[in-house]
Amino acid sequence: MWRRWRAKWASMIGSGMSADFEHALMREVMRSEMLRVKALIITTCMILAALFVVDVFAPNLEQRIWRGRVNPFYGQLLLAAFVLFEFWVHSVISRNRKLDRDVPVIRRYVGAFIETTLPTVVLVMQIKSMGAAEALGFVMPLTYFIFIILSTLRLNFWLSAFTGLVAAVQLLAVAMYYEPLSAEQEPELYFHAVRSLTLLGSGILAGAVGVQLRRQFAASIEATTARDRITNLFGQHVSPQVVERLMAEGTTAASDIRHVAVMFVDFRSFTAAARSRSPQDVVDRLDGAFAVLVEILERHGGIVNKFLGDGFLALFGAPLDNADAAEHAVAAARDMIAAMDHINDSSDWPLRIGIGIHFGEVVAGSIGSPRRKEYTVIGDTVNFASRLEALNKEFNSHLLVSAAVREALGESGDDAKSLGDVPIRGYEHPFAVWQLA
Numbered sequence: 001m002w003r004r005w006r007a008k009w010a011s012m013i014g015s016g017m018s019a020d021f022e023h024a025l026m027r028e029v030m031r032s033e034m035l036r037v038k039a040l041i042i043t044t045c046m047i048l049a050a051l052f053v054v055d056v057f058a059p060n061l062e063q064r065i066w067r068g069r070v071n072p073f074y075g076q077l078l079l080a081a082f083v084l085f086e087f088w089v090h091s092v093i094s095r096n097r098k099l100d101r102d103v104p105v106i107r108r109y110v111g112a113f114i115e116t117t118l119p120t121v122v123l124v125m126q127i128k129s130m131g132a133a134e135a136l137g138f139v140m141p142l143t144y145f146i147f148i149i150l151s152t153l154r155l156n157f158w159l160s161a162f163t164g165l166v167a168a169v170q171l172l173a174v175a176m177y178y179e180p181l182s183a184e185q186e187p188e189l190y191f192h193a194v195r196s197l198t199l200l201g202s203g204i205l206a207g208a209v210g211v212q213l214r215r216q217f218a219a220s221i222e223a224t225t226a227r228d229r230i231t232n233l234f235g236q237h238v239s240p241q242v243v244e245r246l247m248a249e250g251t252t253a254a255s256d257i258r259h260v261a262v263m264f265v266d267f268r269s270f271t272a273a274a275r276s277r278s279p280q281d282v283v284d285r286l287d288g289a290f291a292v293l294v295e296i297l298e299r300h301g302g303i304v305n306k307f308l309g310d311g312f313l314a315l316f317g318a319p320l321d322n323a324d325a326a327e328h329a330v331a332a333a334r335d336m337i338a339a340m341d342h343i344n345d346s347s348d349w350p351l352r353i354g355i356g357i358h359f360g361e362v363v364a365g366s367i368g369s370p371r372r373k374e375y376t377v378i379g380d381t382v383n384f385a386s387r388l389e390a391l392n393k394e395f396n397s398h399l400l401v402s403a404a405v406r407e408a409l410g411e412s413g414d415d416a417k418s419l420g421d422v423p424i425r426g427y428e429h430p431f432a433v434w435q436l437a
Contacts, residue, residue, distance in 0.1 A: 024221045026102050029155045036153035037090045048079050116166040119143040132178040148202045155214040157207035164203010168196035260318045261329035261359045264389035266311035268352040300332035318364040326359040326408035337398050356389030358402040387424045403432040
């Protein structure tokens, strides 16, 4: 029964992530730990500053609290030593972060025990000066909650529960030692026991909050990792909307067969015109044109698979399925041509665009070395689309499509002009080619 309960509890609080996720989560936990340590240092320094102000401006009040039996300097010295200890803890965590390794678990438990023991030591000092009843009813037992609350930043249920347990046991032990029970004082036992149970319960609740924070960290890391994986696969050529869809619908790096509309875009005679201009002018002109064209492409559901100097390869139907890939590709091409005509009207460097579109079967997937992969498409459909785009120069046209694209357009392609069977470089037989306005 114990084994079943432990397994159930572990599954409830465990992250259930891969080694990469656990490594990233470890770094987030250590950063959270450093925040907790800083909070303890700041809180203790504020208490030290308050004690110093009282010591300077109201020494009589300090003497009344301690009743002259304990030198307040010892308490301040203890707090100063605690601050130094926390600085050491901070340096240990920082050093382990730089070395990209975790802090040993036993150190965390030892640190939690030492930290939670501080209120106990101060409480004992107050009991010796004020008396047991007064000290136990004073503010010091409440300071245990500072350590319990901040233990949530450890993001570990058991450490938070351990902090609550140490506080509960030490407070009860001090109370029982300095206020031994007699038959007439039995209600005191319930008073101290309930207060200690409250500390223990607070530690458990803090642990539950820490677990929830840990899960949120894990979810954030998982989402970031998914975005990074998509970016690594598709480069910077995927719109934020496509990224969201890929994350929602899921994608795989494994190769698969897809029916895709492949579009090649190229600026005609760009290289010759670029020779008479500075490199910066060339880059600025391309960036400005690409910004407009890519925005149109994404609006129609396409993605840029790769830039090819003064052109690019675009896909419709990969990595996300698109039932009307050919229609969307042609609609995007028409808008691109219209946009370039508008840009050329106000530019001293007009660009003539050429587009070729073919629709067919491709192998789509992540290809490359183990260290660097790129999502791309391979197949005759890609080669044929490239050859179509090159024909624009021969026919002095802007947009050429294959017979497969013309067929997919249906009535929306009634304005297509047949160029007949055209010889295609690299192919033995001519193929039907269509020109769109």
